[in-house]
Amino acid sequence: MLLSAAIGANGQTGGTQSLLNHTAPEFVRRDLAGRSMSLARLKGKIVLLNFWATWCAPCQIEMPMFACWQRHYGPQGLAVVGISMDDDVAPVRTVMRKLRIDYPVAMGDAALGRRYGDVLALPSTLLIDRNGIVRAEFEGEADLSKIEAALKNLLAGR
């Protein structure tokens, strides 16, 4: 399902904010292998940015597929990046090992979630074009074939 956007109406700011057609907020992190990674460095690539957590069952259905796509579409310019919204790194390493996730994954935090419009549902996946613009957002148990179709369009320059 596509991410919806809404503004809270009770004085305090509410709802998630859509980033569709906006520049994806830059971030610099170290992935779990200790490598520095940043969105800026991925400019020119199509980025699949996936927020997930070890306690999120649907996340773990998607992730092996994302790893498969990284292998298959990587030569065409795909870069899959995972952001774990877990509180601790230990279970993240365990799940990555079990699911054989070999694309870069970094730990997220509330500040990063807020920069991305509040990531209040997992999984949340953004497709970012070669210029760093968010072109698609998917939230919850998304249809993988729809994500792949949007991805293929972006890789083809459509």
Place this chain on the structure above:
Amino acid sequence: MKMTSVATTGIIAALAFLMMQLPSRAGSQSAPPLAATTIPTAQLMQPEELKLLLNGAAANRPLILQVGSRIMYDQSHIPGSEFAGPGSRDEGLSLLRGRVKTLTRGGFIVLYCGCCPWNRCPNVGGAYRTFHDMGFTNVKVLYIADNFGTDWANKGYPVAH
């Protein structure tokens, strides 16, 4: 390019692999989390109902405890609620027990998580059971059908950061 076959084969492989892996996922859990669906229907509270309570007299407001992840709480939570530890993990339940052990057993308490669709939530089932086992008699669990964003924040209900 065999895109369709890549997708189909990949999905089947992913699902098969996941089915093998899920029972032991996350490693730090001593037992699979108790499903939210184990909570009696009579103990569920709809978001609209809690919102009305928040707008009402302070004396009628429950103690609200978030039993999901810290990061999700820090991003956005129900005003006045406290982070009490993830109900899917032993350390989370220990934190929860410590928080409420001195409270009167008849006190009005509302638990919530909202990390995942209701039938996938790993946190509220164990948290509710913990309260039940401790003898609490007035505990409700906020029924969040999809997630905290969709069923609370995006409805314009109050949030705090």
